[in-house]
Amino acid sequence: MGTPLKKKLPKKPLEVAIAGLKFKNPVMTASGTFGYGAEFAPYTGLEKLGAIVVKGLSLYPRQGNPGPRIVETPCGMLNAIGLQNVGVDEFIEKKLPLLKDVKTHVIANIFGETIDDYMEVARRLDRVKGVSALEINISCPNVKKGGIVFGTDPQEAFRVVSAIRKSTSLPLITKLSPNVTDIKVMVKAAEDAGTDAISLINTLTGMVIDVERRRPVLATATGGLSGPAIRPVAVRMVWQAAQAAKVPLIGMGGIMNARDALEFIIAGAAAVQVGTASFIDPDAAAKVASGIEEYVQRHGVSVRELTGSLKLA
Amino acid sequence: MGTPLKKKLPKKPLEVAIAGLKFKNPVMTASGTFGYGAEFAPYTGLEKLGAIVVKGLSLYPRQGNPGPRIVETPCGMLNAIGLQNVGVDEFIEKKLPLLKDVKTHVIANIFGETIDDYMEVARRLDRVKGVSALEINISCPNVKKGGIVFGTDPQEAFRVVSAIRKSTSLPLITKLSPNVTDIKVMVKAAEDAGTDAISLINTLTGMVIDVERRRPVLATATGGLSGPAIRPVAVRMVWQAAQAAKVPLIGMGGIMNARDALEFIIAGAAAVQVGTASFIDPDAAAKVASGIEEYVQRHGVSVRELTGSLKLA
Amino acid sequence: MQSVESKILYNDRLAEGYFRLGLSWKTPEVKAGHFVMLRLSDGMDPLLRRPFGVFRVIGAKGKSTRGTGIELLYRVVGRGTTILSAKRPGESLGILGPLGNGFPAPQKGRKVVMVTGGMGIVPLYLLAQRLPEGTLLFGARSKKETFLLDEFRELGIKIKTATEDGSAGVKGFVTALLEKELSTDTVVYACGPVGMLKAVSRLCLDAGVQCFVSLERSMACGIGVCLGCAVRTINHEARENRNYKMVCSDGPVFDGKDVDWELL
Amino acid sequence: MQSVESKILYNDRLAEGYFRLGLSWKTPEVKAGHFVMLRLSDGMDPLLRRPFGVFRVIGAKGKSTRGTGIELLYRVVGRGTTILSAKRPGESLGILGPLGNGFPAPQKGRKVVMVTGGMGIVPLYLLAQRLPEGTLLFGARSKKETFLLDEFRELGIKIKTATEDGSAGVKGFVTALLEKELSTDTVVYACGPVGMLKAVSRLCLDAGVQCFVSLERSMACGIGVCLGCAVRTINHEARENRNYKMVCSDGPVFDGKDVDWELL
């Protein structure tokens, strides 16, 4: 199967360019699943990664939610961490320096509860050495707007991304929520606001109930569903987004191995992120990268050529 | 755990009332997963079911989609059957009579490509002996409106349900799609249009790619995701719908056993439907019913009391 | 038809990646070409049952002394079959069956030619057991991929082999062998890779010979209700002449001339 | 810390639902209170690894001749542990560890009292092995639920039992035993049900005795990155004095007085 293309494999067949940056391979870690990066050094080769996307950063340190914060679900997990993080300043001072000798890109994932929050975080990261790009997590409720989620309302998404665009010269990746009727509308909103790339999907909102106690298992009632369970939805959304997008896409959702990652690339993603899989195998992302390399060699086709190469009947 | 309530268990603790009908227990089969009912007679006791919901019916027989129509996914499956069915007339003449001696409700699931289609199917089923209610599948593209899906646009949902409301005296259950930003808006639309009950969720749209061939596995590219993978999303949506709904809810999505079904009931469903599980065990729905009975006895609480009994922190 | 738990009597490795599975089962009558759906894991992944043809009935009249039931033969190709290959005697599996239409018995006086390759040989054994005589044509890439031939020989079946590399029998495709066997009183039963079935079907159609093929499709339910395992068929009499049949309940055996091979 | 595949040396049933698992592992140094995360299935369901305390180190200096590595002790409570209980010697498991902070060694001259119940006994064995002497207080509902006591006795540990039904030791809760053991030179190590830990902690706090508790929480990563296993702790010096610590990486052992028991 898969007749190998006869033509010559281009040089650096794994390399991809997104938002003006070159990545040695298309495999990044997903925010919130890889800590601040250095935690994984004992278990994997950080330099094997195309990029490290760190835990979402806010203006001030955040405590996060009470426990239980996680619960396993069929082929997946729910989390309600509550975006616990050390805050942007401590990240810059203490966490980022740990990665200074690691030859890969570091992407800072950021969020806020108001547009001002977002802008200020972006501003503080601007021109910080060692930060290659910002990924904007818009799956947060806008507290000023009565909790409406930035990521499910195209106007709010446009406003927050436009504002950040003005606060930083760093390349911007807008990370979309899957909890929407039409992902293309969100793609358009982010593009209109000047994003350089789009990543998707964030978690699907889910809930697990302890029927013996008749209570939600998570202290916050609902949480975000990740893992292989959501992969078919994620691949579909990346494919739909690819029909509309002008900027490059970064696909994720349930990637456990190279085969899974290739689904996203073929559907239209220029790169992928590995999330929950890193909990099960801290070397998962590096293994995905080497598996893609094997595929690329076997098929004689570069990742750039594979992107969006899906053939419909 | 689960301190049993001290008070007396009411008579018929499994019985529920929905849309003016009494169901002996809250367990129904989900449309498209139980054929026209009689196919399961060799494997299960049909009378143990609260209701049988039959495969979606259209005005004329439909051939359905080319294959492959199904593909397994992590803890789930995608289907793109294309709503193949014998058509409403043959259903009434040939399929329904096979259930005439089965002492349970039969609910006809209906769909169309235009509002007129829906109305005509509803009209033909009106006053047909042996049909207790209609379940309206609004997860279909409206061909007249350029393919916009009835189930993701509240105005279209309102229009189609209102029209059916006028074509039949049968109780109406509107079945909602989960592929929306805000399920409450859809609940409201269906209620405003006069639905007697709401069932949810239909399948999430998903896609699987054969990376060796770089083609979608399904002939139609995308399909509907069902099975345990989607359960956390389904429970969450039922819980959200319950905050808004005035009419009773029927919950489904990945129910494999009584524990799963109880999640939906506690979240706010008056009854549940068992879908994909019937493929894995044709006796699954009956087993769910007996498992709920065991729970009800053990906890000394009726299903009616359990509905919406979720305690938040 | 029943859905029960069945004990594993044996699960023996035949060759690298090939296993013989004995299942204890007080089965209703099994026809040649019937299949069963097995539940391979207690967990939710893999979720769906997997279809396997019945190789033979064991016990009572059979030769095995290890119990009464059925014997299956399977090849490890993915997650479900990998899990299956690790199961041991005494463990139990959910079994649903017997399912499908099975091969129609040959009419009196017909010369039976069976054509196969790979695991397609499984349902033909039960057919062969019930035949007074017949010929089996086995197509494979090389000698290594031929198997069970001695078992068929013991039943008095004539065996002819075609291998692509010539390492066993004639060099080339099995259809070359088939061509020589076809006469007006022949009936052909074929099970194997879809390409082979298509070629066999075409050959038989051209020669005016009746030909039954056993098809495979991914399945969810196995009992005709999910409508997942559709193949398009041609109804040569009707005007609206193309429609979908279910491999699990209308098949898996179809008359070769009724299958719309374009869509397979 | 490492993430490797490890061979199962033995997986012996101790009692109904209780197993001893020997894993071959060229492990880095293991401290008392360390735990490991095991990958129990190759499939995606169950998806996450499961945490288990290290019971003891085997081989080299240990008594077992079956191999070098670690021994775990587990109780079958759900899907993962059911799968684990069916594994046989020779099969392999993914192992990640050793993880956590472990119990701090007792200061010289301190009288060590260990308090436990149920599987909480697991990490205390390694602690006991490395102690010159000590006392173990075991609380259970009935005699049937007490176990491993002989193993501790062999180490020269004094054992006292409390059962709710009085079928072994004194009748009542283990805290009644503890009360009598507490003096200013005592240090308490506790692992067991959360209710017990809370009661033990309060008792020690009131008596001004240092008390270390080993906590359990559902875990996804085991290495402090998912932030899933949070417990709220009290920093007695700081003004913003409540914050979340991770059981897997800041713990599982905490000073009892620092845990915000309200939220557990």
Ligand SMILES: Cc1cc2nc3c(=O)[nH]c(=O)nc-3n(C[C@H](O)[C@H](O)[C@H](O)COP(=O)(O)OP(=O)(O)OC[C@H]3O[C@@H](n4cnc5c(N)ncnc54)[C@H](O)[C@@H]3O)c2cc1C
């Ligand atoms: C009626 C029928 C009878 C069969 N009889 C036998 C038999 O006697 N012996 C035997 O070894 N196999 C038989 N098969 C095929 C067997 O069902 C598949 O090999 C099995 O389902 C693969 O499961 P898996 O989980 O190991 O593979 P998966 O991990 O599900 O898939 C691995 C590979 O196998 C392919 N595959 C999966 N399911 C099927 C399927 N149903 N049909 C064809 N290809 C599939 C996938 O596309 C993939 O390439 C039969 C199939 C049918 C439909």
Ligand SMILES: Cc1cc2nc3c(=O)[nH]c(=O)nc-3n(C[C@H](O)[C@H](O)[C@H](O)COP(=O)(O)OP(=O)(O)OC[C@H]3O[C@@H](n4cnc5c(N)ncnc54)[C@H](O)[C@@H]3O)c2cc1C
């Ligand atoms: C640091 C640590 C050390 C542990 N050491 C041991 C040990 O030495 N021996 C031992 O038998 N067990 C130990 N446990 C508990 C063990 O991890 C759980 O019993 C196991 O994860 C259950 O998996 P399961 O798939 O069988 O159960 P599941 O099917 O996941 O759940 C079954 C039941 O167990 C509960 N449960 C699930 N995971 C946990 C968990 N992590 N902690 C507490 N309850 C849980 C669930 O709420 C549910 O009620 C330890 C847990 C931790 C956190």
Ligand SMILES: Cc1cc2nc3c(=O)[nH]c(=O)nc-3n(C[C@H](O)[C@H](O)[C@H](O)COP(=O)(O)O)c2cc1C
């Ligand atoms: C425990 C956990 C924490 C997460 N934290 C963040 C976060 O801080 N910011 C963010 O944008 N996404 C966060 N995510 C979402 C992931 O980055 C990713 O979008 C999602 O998990 C889907 O990918 P996966 O299925 O591969 O995990 C988190 C996910 C998990 C499981």
Ligand SMILES: Cc1cc2nc3c(=O)[nH]c(=O)nc-3n(C[C@H](O)[C@H](O)[C@H](O)COP(=O)(O)O)c2cc1C
């Ligand atoms: C093969 C298949 C066919 C289906 N056909 C229909 C249908 O005709 N009408 C409908 O309303 N829902 C249909 N559904 C959706 C189910 O009724 C149900 O809403 C969905 O599968 C979620 O439940 P489950 O996870 O328990 O299967 C179908 C689902 C499957 C898997």
Ligand code: FES
């Ligand atoms: S497998 Fe369900 S109809 Fe054939």
Ligand code: FES
């Ligand atoms: S389990 Fe992930 S932080 Fe503790």
